[in-house]
Amino acid sequence: xKPFCFAKNxxxxxxxxxxxxxxxxxxxGYAIFDFxxxxxxxxxxxxxxxxxxxxxxxxxxxxxxxxREELAGIxxxxxxxxxxxxxxxxxxxxxxxxxxxxxxxxxxLFIFCEPLKLPSEEKYKKGVKxxxxxxxxxxxxxxxxNYTLPCFLSVDWPSQGAEDVIYHNxxxxxxxxxxxxxxxxxxxxxxxxxxxLEGITRKKVMELAENVSVRDIQLDELLDADEVFxxxxxxxxxxxxxxxxxxxxxxxxGNQTMSLMSAFEKMEKNMVFSxx
Amino acid sequence: xKPFCFAKNxxxxxxxxxxxxxxxxxxxGYAIFDFxxxxxxxxxxxxxxxxxxxxxxxxxxxxxxxxREELAGIxxxxxxxxxxxxxxxxxxxxxxxxxxxxxxxxxxLFIFCEPLKLPSEEKYKKGVKxxxxxxxxxxxxxxxxNYTLPCFLSVDWPSQGAEDVIYHNxxxxxxxxxxxxxxxxxxxxxxxxxxxLEGITRKKVMELAENVSVRDIQLDELLDADEVFxxxxxxxxxxxxxxxxxxxxxxxxGNQTMSLMSAFEKMEKNMVFSxx
Numbered sequence: 286x287k288p289f290c291f292a293k294n295x296x297x298x299x300x301x302x303x304x305x306x307x308x309x310x311x312x313x314g315y316a317i318f319d320f321x322x323x324x325x326x327x328x329x330x331x332x333x334x335x336x337x338x339x340x341x342x343x344x345x346x347x348x349x350x351x352x353r354e355e356l357a358g359i360x361x362x363x364x365x366x367x368x369x370x371x372x373x374x375x376x377x378x379x380x381x382x383x384x385x386x387x388x389x390x391x392x393x394l395f396i397f398c399e400p401l402k403l404p405s406e407e408k409y410k411k412g413v414k415x416x417x418x419x420x421x422x423x424x425x426x427x428x429x430x431n432y433t434l435p436c437f438l439s440v441d442w443p444s445q446g447a448e449d450v451i452y453h454n455x456x457x458x459x460x461x462x463x464x465x466x467x468x469x470x471x472x473x474x475x476x477x478x479x480x481x482l483e484g485i486t487r488k489k490v491m492e493l494a495e496n497v498s499v500r501d502i503q504l505d506e507l508l509d510a511d512e513v514f515x516x517x518x519x520x521x522x523x524x525x526x527x528x529x530x531x532x533x534x535x536x537x538x539g540n541q542t543m544s545l546m547s548a549f550e551k552m553e554k555n556m557v558f559s560x561x
Numbered sequence: 562x563k564p565f566c567f568a569k570n571x572x573x574x575x576x577x578x579x580x581x582x583x584x585x586x587x588x589x590g591y592a593i594f595d596f597x598x599x600x601x602x603x604x605x606x607x608x609x610x611x612x613x614x615x616x617x618x619x620x621x622x623x624x625x626x627x628x629r630e631e632l633a634g635i636x637x638x639x640x641x642x643x644x645x646x647x648x649x650x651x652x653x654x655x656x657x658x659x660x661x662x663x664x665x666x667x668x669x670l671f672i673f674c675e676p677l678k679l680p681s682e683e684k685y686k687k688g689v690k691x692x693x694x695x696x697x698x699x700x701x702x703x704x705x706x707n708y709t710l711p712c713f714l715s716v717d718w719p720s721q722g723a724e725d726v727i728y729h730n731x732x733x734x735x736x737x738x739x740x741x742x743x744x745x746x747x748x749x750x751x752x753x754x755x756x757x758l759e760g761i762t763r764k765k766v767m768e769l770a771e772n773v774s775v776r777d778i779q780l781d782e783l784l785d786a787d788e789v790f791x792x793x794x795x796x797x798x799x800x801x802x803x804x805x806x807x808x809x810x811x812x813x814x815g816n817q818t819m820s821l822m823s824a825f826e827k828m829e830k831n832m833v834f835s836x837x
Contacts, residue, residue, distance in 0.1 A: 306655070311584075311587055313709070387715055397582075431710075437591075440665060
């Protein structure tokens with residue numbers, strides 16, 4: 286983490302940030318968050334992320350005492366103070382101290398700046414492996430901090446050569462632990478419609494790709510696709526070439542995936558950022 | 562909470578306890594805990610709870626630098642310092658600061674003493690209502706802090722006259738959000754075998770009741786039972802008289818439930834506690 290953060294209404298040294306351990310963010314895993322990247326010092330798609338963060342707070346019954354404009358102001362101040370370049374910004378709103386240690390209360394807002402570790406060049410060139418896991422996230426549309434299962438499973442990913450998991454339930458694919466999933470079959474790009482968090486990168490890819498079919502996707506279909514890729518803030522577009530023991534098509538990143546990867550990077554570079 | 566707690570290796574004032582907001586206990590909901598009651602100042606079934614807590618830590622890949630004996634020592638000291646009587650003790654082990662903000666690391670241990678609010682007399686006399694929810698807890702055998710879904714749903718329980726939820730998946734009942742479930746049909750007591758946390762109260766009830774059938778239970782069966790009850794540390798044995806819109810049998814606590822309630826309270830009173 287970078288030296289300064291926003292914690293409980295003020296900018297302080299990150300190492301002094303603290304929350305109470307009885308906050309239901311800790312004792313019940315009840316908190317919401319969001320995370321975005323900066324291009325140089327400029328927050329990428331900030332309006333989208335702030336909209337999602339404030340929506341998550343509202344849906345999760347957690348009062349947030351800052352407007353989107355105020356949050357943007359704090360974020361710009363924090364990025365400048367940390368001299369953050371090509372980093373990540375994490376916003377957390379905890380569930381608060383709850384009288385019955387359970388029901389959502391009124392929590393604390395934290396904003397941290399972090400160095401960012403993007404996937405290696407090799408992963409973009411060769412694609413990655415996902416492990417199928419039968420699971421569906423509860424209330425996936427809200428960006429909660431509920432990652433108990435994938436954190437637990439992640440201990441075994443290195444030995445399995447896996448980047449992450451892919452969730453499926455009753456035959457239907459939803460998402461990876463922190464990414465959305467896309468497939469290409471006979472030229473048509475599709476992405477799951479249900480039980481997902483609507484990723485900002487997913488939204489931008491859908492704008493770039495046009496005519497993406499948003500529908501239910503069976504795991505069997507995905508295994509039989511011409512191309513599969515995942516999208517997330519920290520990965521942009523990352524080709525998936527193996528799912529479990531199944532190699533996808535030729536086992537190499539496909540043409541449409543690579544073309545979208547280029548288009549996305551170009552869009553990022555051409556972004557005009559508002560100066561404050 | 563009571564005035565003193567154990568936090569990061571020392572007994573301090575509870576209000577000064579703190580964890581870092583970037584601990585994955587907060588940003589990924591990755592932490593384990595346990596909770597037990599005291600009878601007067603004496604921890605009830607302490608050995609069972611400490612065994613489960615240390616097992617949870619190990620299973621969750623979280624190093625715990627205290628033995629069960631050392632934990633018992635700290636707990637007795639904390640209870641004495643807080644003059645806790647008929648209260649609750651909460652142990653939390655956070656997931657720690659993780660280099661990749663995801664994989665389990667090495668966290669902090671916290672122990673708090675809390676006043677305890679038992680269910681009202683009326684609830685024991687009339688029974689309570691549970692709401693069926695299609696869900697199955699991931700890694701339920703580990704006592705994680707993963708309660709995102711029920712905390713979210715709990716906002717609506719008062720208006721629905723509900724005490725809690727009852728989870729079912731593909732027709733099979735598992736548990737309530739923080740309690741185990743039992744049913745009685747034609748004199749036979751049964752409790753779900755799979756996808757549950759093995760509650761300490763559940764274990765004690767099985768010792769008291771003898772011949773409890775541990776098996777898969779369909780939701781339909783439960784709705785058609787003669788008696789249904791839930792067990793937990795803070796509820797002991799609480800009759801369930803309504804599930805969703807369905808009244809169970811006569812809608813009153815059954816004889817076997819009431820007999821087990823008496824037996825459990827008697828066992829508690831007759832416990833001989835080791836003096837330290």
